Amino acid sequence: MLADYSGVVILLVVAFIVAGVMLLVHQLLSPRREFPEKQEPFECGEQQIVSPHQRFAVKFYLVAILFVVFDVEAVFFYPWGAIFTELGWYGFWIMAVFTVPLVVGLAYEWLKGGLEW
């Protein structure tokens, strides 16, 4: 079975080589004229007064938590979908029951305003 993956491995190596060569050639060809004003972070002409490495809006965390919940549930759908015809009505109702907490969770999230931006 491992032979199946030879293509993936070779392509992965090729991808890294492509990226590496492009960056390396750029390093060799590009000019280099550095001075402090140029190296400043771009702030539309202002001095940077707030470091970006600080707290940011909690909504992004919320989306990440939602993602973990829904993606894990979504992953259960894939194998179920692939053997759906073998499972028949039994599988259909099992998945219907499985989806109830998912839908309830989504409705709760929605009503609580977790999906508002």
Place this chain on the structure above:
Amino acid sequence: MPWDVVAKILFMLLVVMAAILPVITWIERKQSAVMQDRIGANRADIGGLTVLGLFHPLADVAKLFAKEDFVPAGANRFMHLLAPVISIVPAIVTLAIVPFGGLYVFGDSHWNLVIADLDWGLLYVFAVGSLATYGAVIAGWASNNNWSLLGSLRASAQMISYEVTMGLSVVGIFMVFGTLKLTDMSFAQDTTFRLLGFIEHFGWVDELPAFLSWIQLPTWGIFLQPLGFIMFLTAIMAENKRPPFDAPEGESEIVSGYHLEYSGMRFGLFYTAEFLEIPVIGMIVTTLFLGGWSIPFVPQETLIAAIGGVFGEGLATGLCMIAHVSVFFVKVIVMIWLQMTIRWTLPRFRYDQVMDLCWKIILPLSLANVFVTGFAILVVRSVV
């Protein structure tokens, strides 16, 4: 070294990186010019020859290489360098599981025109595709710039949100074809079905009249899962962060998002990854929904049998293979055209609209789609 695999990789990279990729950057400008009643790129010339501006991709590459390799003060130098690499590698590696042709038998040797025939094909696409999120996140974090960080936060939230909907919107396809393997899906789409055949199966009439029986459609995903097609295309385009879903970039709001502190080829790699995703999206959508390499109404056996009498078995199989690969890339080009047209037709969504579309519209719809599909399959199974 498995040389057949190397040959397939070389073919794929030549077609995608050397042929489609430069032409897409040209199409991007030329199609937008046509749609906006402009002339578009036509200045780059070699010895006075402009050829409709086809040399512009070359000029772009030359310019990107000649720019200064800029790293802002306070940036994490290693992460700053790593981010564009992480962006482009998943785009290239996704090519591995795309079946650009079927299975062809020449005497003893079997030609399976896919680089890696993985059982979990589509899961691989999702797994590799989600790695691209890291590129955006690391780029924003390493740049030490407020705009970059905002852009990368937007990008990560958008990409992981659409990842969920992208996965759920194709479950219907898994159910219809009963597999996750992209090669098997392509084979399953190489047939036709009678559009009104269900009338006969349900016993409403004993036998359809010939002219109604004659109405046939290929068993393509787009006909079996039309809603799934629209939702998947939307989700995968949003995943690529190109307009109308370019809120992470939003040059009118957050300057340029996580690209902001990048120049030269470092920026070029982000750019290449974005443009590389266009044919990759085209290939995945083609394989799932547009029948992959299959020629509509002409299944592989029929074609080989039809021309086998004239050319002989071996040559007929070879011609069939060439036809299938050509048909596949024609469909991919149609999908590229569709993406370009959407990109130049719709204005950018506001960020809350992008997220609403994902969580409030596509996610409930895709869940409903799964159960409607399941119900339909089981009802049809019970009578056939």
